[in-house]
Amino acid sequence: xxxxxxxxxxxxxxxxxxxxxxxxxxxxxxxxxxxxxxxxxxxxxxxxxxxxxxxxxxxxxxxxxxxxxxxxxxxxxxxxxxxxxxxxxxxxxxxxxxxxxxxxxxxxxxxxxxxxxxxxxxxxxxxxxxxxxxxxxxxxxxxxxxxxxxxxxxxxxxxxxxxxxxxxxxxxxxxxxxxxxxxxxxxxxxxxxxxxxxxxxxxxxxxxxxxxxxxxxxxxxxxxxxxxxxxxxxxxxxxxxxxxxxxxxxxxxxxxxxxxxxxxxxxxxxxxxxxxxxxxxxxxxxxxxxxxxxxxxxxxxxxxxxxxxxxxxxxxxxxxxxxxxxxxxxxxxxxxxxxxxxxxxxxxxxxxxxxxxxxxxxxxxxxxxxxxxxxxxxxxxxxxxxxxxxxxxxxxxxxxxxxxxxxxxxxxxxxxxxxxxxxxxxxxxxxxxxxxxxxxxxxxxxxxxxxxxxxxxxxxxxxxxxxxxxxxxxxxxxxxxxxxxxxxxxxxxxxxxxxxxxxxxxxxxxxxxxxxxxxxxxx
Amino acid sequence: xxxxxxxxxxxxxxxxxxxxxxxxxxxxxxxxxxxxxxxxxxxxxxxxxxxxxxxxxxxxxxxxxxxxxxxxxxxxxxxxxxxxxxxxxxxxxxxxxxxxxxxxxxxxxxxxxxxxxxxxxxxxxxxxxxxxxxxxxxxxxxxxxxxxxxxxxxxxxxxxxxxxxxxxxxxxxxxxxxxxxxxxxxxxxxxxxxxxxxxxxxxxxxxxxxxxxxxxxxxxxxxxxxxxxxxxxxxxxxxxxxxxxxxxxxxxxxxxxxxxxxxxxxxxxxxxxxxxxxxxxxxxxxxxxxxxxxxxxxxxxx
Numbered sequence: 001x002x003x004x005x006x007x008x009x010x011x012x013x014x015x016x017x018x019x020x021x022x023x024x025x026x027x028x029x030x031x032x033x034x035x036x037x038x039x040x041x042x043x044x045x046x047x048x049x050x051x052x053x054x055x056x057x058x059x060x061x062x063x064x065x066x067x068x069x070x071x072x073x074x075x076x077x078x079x080x081x082x083x084x085x086x087x088x089x090x091x092x093x094x095x096x097x098x099x100x101x102x103x104x105x106x107x108x109x110x111x112x113x114x115x116x117x118x119x120x121x122x123x124x125x126x127x128x129x130x131x132x133x134x135x136x137x138x139x140x141x142x143x144x145x146x147x148x149x150x151x152x153x154x155x156x157x158x159x160x161x162x163x164x165x166x167x168x169x170x171x172x173x174x175x176x177x178x179x180x181x182x183x184x185x186x187x188x189x190x191x192x193x194x195x196x197x198x199x200x201x202x203x204x205x206x207x208x209x210x211x212x213x214x215x216x217x218x219x220x221x222x223x224x225x226x227x228x229x230x231x232x233x234x235x236x237x238x239x240x241x242x243x244x245x246x247x248x249x250x251x252x253x254x255x256x257x258x259x260x261x262x263x264x265x266x267x268x269x270x271x272x273x274x275x276x277x278x279x280x281x282x283x284x285x286x287x288x289x290x291x292x293x294x295x296x297x298x299x300x301x302x303x304x305x306x307x308x309x310x311x312x313x314x315x316x317x318x319x320x321x322x323x324x325x326x327x328x329x330x331x332x333x334x335x336x337x338x339x340x341x342x343x344x345x346x347x348x349x350x351x352x353x354x355x356x357x358x359x360x361x362x363x364x365x366x367x368x369x370x371x372x373x374x375x376x377x378x379x380x381x382x383x384x385x386x387x388x389x390x391x392x393x394x395x396x397x398x399x400x401x402x403x404x405x406x407x408x409x410x411x412x413x414x415x416x417x418x419x420x421x422x423x424x425x426x427x428x429x430x431x432x433x434x435x436x437x438x439x440x441x442x443x444x445x446x447x448x449x450x451x452x453x454x455x456x457x458x459x460x461x462x463x464x465x466x467x468x469x470x471x472x473x474x475x476x477x478x479x480x481x482x483x484x485x486x487x488x489x490x491x492x493x494x495x496x497x498x499x500x501x502x503x504x505x506x507x508x509x510x511x512x513x514x515x516x517x518x519x520x521x522x523x
Numbered sequence: 524x525x526x527x528x529x530x531x532x533x534x535x536x537x538x539x540x541x542x543x544x545x546x547x548x549x550x551x552x553x554x555x556x557x558x559x560x561x562x563x564x565x566x567x568x569x570x571x572x573x574x575x576x577x578x579x580x581x582x583x584x585x586x587x588x589x590x591x592x593x594x595x596x597x598x599x600x601x602x603x604x605x606x607x608x609x610x611x612x613x614x615x616x617x618x619x620x621x622x623x624x625x626x627x628x629x630x631x632x633x634x635x636x637x638x639x640x641x642x643x644x645x646x647x648x649x650x651x652x653x654x655x656x657x658x659x660x661x662x663x664x665x666x667x668x669x670x671x672x673x674x675x676x677x678x679x680x681x682x683x684x685x686x687x688x689x690x691x692x693x694x695x696x697x698x699x700x701x702x703x704x705x706x707x708x709x710x711x712x713x714x715x716x717x718x719x720x721x722x723x724x725x726x727x728x729x730x731x732x733x734x735x736x737x738x739x740x741x742x743x744x745x746x747x748x749x750x751x752x753x754x755x756x757x758x759x760x761x762x763x764x765x766x767x768x769x770x771x772x773x774x775x776x777x778x779x780x781x782x783x784x785x786x787x788x789x790x791x792x793x794x795x796x797x798x799x800x801x802x803x804x805x806x807x808x809x810x811x812x813x814x815x816x817x818x819x820x821x822x823x824x825x
Contacts, residue, residue: 378538414538416545418605458536463608465541470534503536 016084018077018127019054019094021045022062022070027100027107029441033394035350036181037098038063040135040191043283044096047198050259050298051210051252054094066486067111074121081126093127098191101136103176109486110442122167130167131212131249135190137178166243170216172223178232183350186282190237193222196284198252200261200294208294212249254296260319262302264293268329270306277301277316299323305335312337356391356399358523359489363388365516367406367427370496374510378503379456380410382425384514392437392522398446400433400478404514424459429514431495433478447479450495474499480518489520544609547617547634549669550641550662551601556669556700558594559587559727559736577789577798579769583759586738590708590725594696597677600624600645600658604632621648626686630657639664641673649685657681665701672699679713689716703730707824726824734761737822743776751776756822762815766790770819788814 023041025034045061048054058080060073081091095118097106105112113121122130172190181188193201194215202210202218220237227235243249254261264272264286274283278300286293299321306313314335315327368381375381386404406427411420435448451473458468474497482491492515499510604619610631611618620631627650634643644659660675662668675698680691692713699705706727712720726737736759741752753776761767771785785805788797797809811817 378536412538412541414541414545416549417541418548419608421541421608456536464612468534468536470532470536472532501532501536504538504542 014089015053015092016058016081016089017048017052017054017092017094018058018060018081018125019045019048019052019096020060020062020070020073020077021048022065022095022097022099022106022108024062024064024099024108026064026109028102028110028112029439031100031107034099034181035183036187036191037100037135040098040187040195041096043187043195043281044098044133044191046298047195047252048094048096051198051254051296052094053253062108064109064487066108067113068486070108070113071121074125078124078126085126085128090129091127092129092131093122093125095122095130095132096135097133098135098188101134106134106136110484111486128165129243129249131251132167132169133171133191133194134169135172135188135194137173167240168212168243168249169240170212170219171238172235174236174238177235180227180230180232180235182226185285189223189226189235190219192285193219193226196286196295197222199284200254200296201284201286203254203294206291206294208254209250210252210254212251215251252296254294258298258321259296260299260321260323260325262295262297262304262317262319263324263326264288264295264304265326265328266290266292268327268332272304272306272327275303275305277303304332306332311335354394356393359390359392359520360523361388361390361402361489361491361518361520362386363402363404363493363516363518365493365514367404367514368512370511370513374503374506376413377415378412379458379512380408380412380423380425382406382408382410382427384427384516386429386516388518388520390520396436396439398433398435398437398448400431400435400450402429402431402433404429404431404516421463422461424461426457426459428455429453429474435478442483442485443481444484444489445479445481447477450476450478450497452476452495452497454497454499470501472499472501474512482518484522487522489518489522491518491520492516493518540612544612544617546668547609547636547641548605549667550634550636550664550671550673551605551643552598552660552662552673552675552696552698553602553605554595554598556704557598557696557698557706558591559706559725560704560729577769577787577793577795579757579759579771579785579787580767580789580793582755582771583736583738583757583769586725586740586757587727587736593694593710594708597658597675597694600630601632621646627651628685639668639671641668647681647685652685655681670700672697672701672705674698690714692720703728705729724825732762734759734763734767737824739822739825741775749776753778756825758820758822760816760820764791766796766815768814768816768819770821772822784819786819788816 021041021044023038025037041061041063045059049056049059060077062069062073081093084091100107105114106118122132172188185192197215197218198210200210202214204214216237216239223235223237266288269288272286272288274286274295275281276283283297283302284295286295297319299319302317302319304315304317304327312335313332315331315333317325317327317331319325363384363386365384366381367384369375369379384404384406386402388400388402390398390400392398407425409422409424412423413420429452431450431452433448433450435446437446438444454472454474456470476495476497478493478495480491480493482489495514497512499512501510503510603622607619609617609619615636617634618631621629624630629648630645632643632645634641641662641664644656646654647657648654657678658675660673662673663671665671675696677694679694683689683691693711695709695711697707704727706725708725710723713723714720721741724739728735737757739754739756741754743749743752753773756772757769759767759769766789768786768788773783773785774780783804784801786799787795790796795808796813797811798805799807799811
């Protein structure tokens with residue numbers, strides 16, 4: 001696959017294409033976690049790679065990453081772009097973003113990139129032509145700030161040197177509109193129709209090429225149409241043109257070397273879902289009305305299905321490179337709704353998004369007993385080191401599992417003895433916790449129940465006294481507060497436990513605490 | 524969950540072995556319980572108002588100080604082991620040492636316990652000569668181990684033999700720590716540099732609201748270097764922070780077979796408030812009505 005793609009890139013000797021693809025399911029505080037943003041970005045990366053002439057080497061993909069990562073890749077691309085231009089090539093940069101935003105900035109997780117800053121980053125890339133697709137709420141703020149308006153149509157050929165300079169920005173929604181995801185189509189409306197448009201649905205003149213104008217027209221029409229009845233209101237994509245040349249920007253070519261073409265003929269109209277059986281991925285939804293629809297796809301096995309009132313019509317297709325397959329009515333067989341693989345794929349994506357996120361923590365701290373007399377006479381405070389895994393759900397619940405080992409030396413002060421008793425204290429705990437955390441601020445706190453399997457050993461060096469060990473289960477409470485910038489987490493944790501053990505007739509029970517700094521990373 | 528917690532505990536944590544160490548140490552005599560002390564204000568009086576000082580208080584404090592220094596020197600051997608963990612532990616026994624001590628002698632302390640009775644001894648091992656016990660005792664635990672009673676004995680003669688010193692004698696201290704401090708100290712056959720052995724005895728009782736010190740000593744009462752020493756029996760009784768009364772019975776010396784009685788009453792700081800004697804040898808001072816105790820009490824424990 002990769003060699004073919006690279007070979008494809010070589011074919012465009014005079015035009016070097018670069019792409020930065022960014023997807024982030026998470027947003028700022030108060031942003032509901034998105035189900036499909038990162039998946040949409042991956043889908044667009046595939047389209048740009050397979051049909052848009054962007055080699056893997058020239059692609060930078062950021063999924064769930066932060067502002068710093070975007071700054072880094074934009075900086076990294078300046079070298080290759082400058083190199084391409086020095087070699088006499090024209091440099092084209094595609095930027096795609098899918099995620100949260102507001103009227104001032106993109107939300108890359110907890111970090112933000114201002115619209116103006118993004119524009120500057122694109123301008124500073126050094127590419128002759130910058131084409132940006134921004135699928136985010138209120139993303140129209142970006143085009144509004146530029147004050148642009150649609151320009152006359154251009155015609156550029158992918159295989160010819162682009163005699164143009166400037167930028168084109170296409171956003172998924174207006175300045176005060178939400179960009180919507182749909183469980184039905186398994187993604188955001190905008191990206192879904194952009195991807196399927198670039199794959200061939202937008203090829204109005206059926207010349208095997210999808211231009212920016214065609215793509216925009218198709219995306220605009222489909223997005224407005226499909227969102228007009230939604231609760232969040234109609235979503236209107238916007239565009240801003242700032243290109244200093246005549247011509248049309250061709251975004252994808254359906255007949256590229258490593259793709260095949262799947263045709264859904266007008267003789268069998270309807271709405272068809274296409275599922276990639278090899279990669280277990282929902283690809284596209286295609287509407288066929290009065291004209292044939294051609295979709296460019298990478299070679300592989302595909303399932304084409306139409307949802308009819310009583311059953312599914314299902315066709316399995318093997319598509320080879322450069323091949324053209326027509327899926328007419330004769331290829332469909334009847335299937336049950338339980339076998340709806342496209343719907344199953346969407347559901348799986350939603351389930352995956354609902355799964356908890358895992359954060360791993362390195363714990364560095366101390367373990368000690370709360371009663372000063374117990375501490376002085378039995379168990380000195382020791383240092384502690386451990387690991388914790390914390391699973392956090394979208395609604396604030398969390399479950400944790402941890403291991404903490406403590407070790408240290410001390411001296412016991414025992415009434416009636418005129419000398420301290422040296423002691424080595426070792427301990428180890430396996431803990432499990434359940435609780436709730438505050439919403440995902442940069443500063444975050446949480447707390448709940450915590451249960452520990454507790455092992456403790458005392459050794460008395462040079463005292464001629466046998467080692468003593470204890471194993472028990474200690475119930476308790478845990479609380480933490482910390483900073484969670486991006487994927488990183490630094491928490492101060494405090495756990496307080498009751499030790500159900502009576503030592504030397506002290507029937508008031510014992511409590512012990514663990515105070516630790518937790519250095520973590522959230523996956 | 525309760526069942527889990529109930530059955531989850533295994534193993535044992537305990538300081539019992541060290542608490543037993545502390546019990547053994549509590550059975551040993553120590554400075555705070557086996558020394559003599561006057562009421563603090565009264566003792567301080569010896570250092571102030573020379574003209575007003577009660578002579579018998581002065582004498583008693585001096586005697587007590589001498590007894591204390593002897594007892595403390597003895598207890599120094601015991602105190603040494605308080606700073607060290609036992610060298611060997613058994614369920615009802617402890618051993619400390621042997622450690623090198625003075626005079627090329629190594630010493631070990633052995634202790635045993637049975638039904639609240641503690642026996643202990645310091646066994647000396649000289650570089651030359653036979654092993655011998657120089658200090659030994661028995662302690663009966665009370666409501667607490669330390670709050671009991673017992674006896675210990677110091678064999679000064681054995682120690683002098685090892686170290687080549689001239690002091691010999693045997694000191695026996697009976698003590699009762701159950702209420703306040705009660706000591707009965709007997710020194711037998713005490714001799715220094717070949718002098719004729721003498722016996723001394725001291726009885727001391729101190730609670731929170733009274734003090735009682737009785738002793739009998741032989742002294743040059745007139746301090747004129749005469750060989751005719753007087754036997755002086757003294758009893759001091761006092762109430763802390765209020766004052767007390769000292770009565771002395773003197774025979775021998777310049778008095779021959781006659782018994783001369785000498786009484787002094789003193790205030791809270793040891794200041795003399797009344798003085799009288801049986802033969803009007805001393806200047807009468809004050810009014811007997813100012814005495815805390817109106818009558819003399821005889822030495823009855825010696």
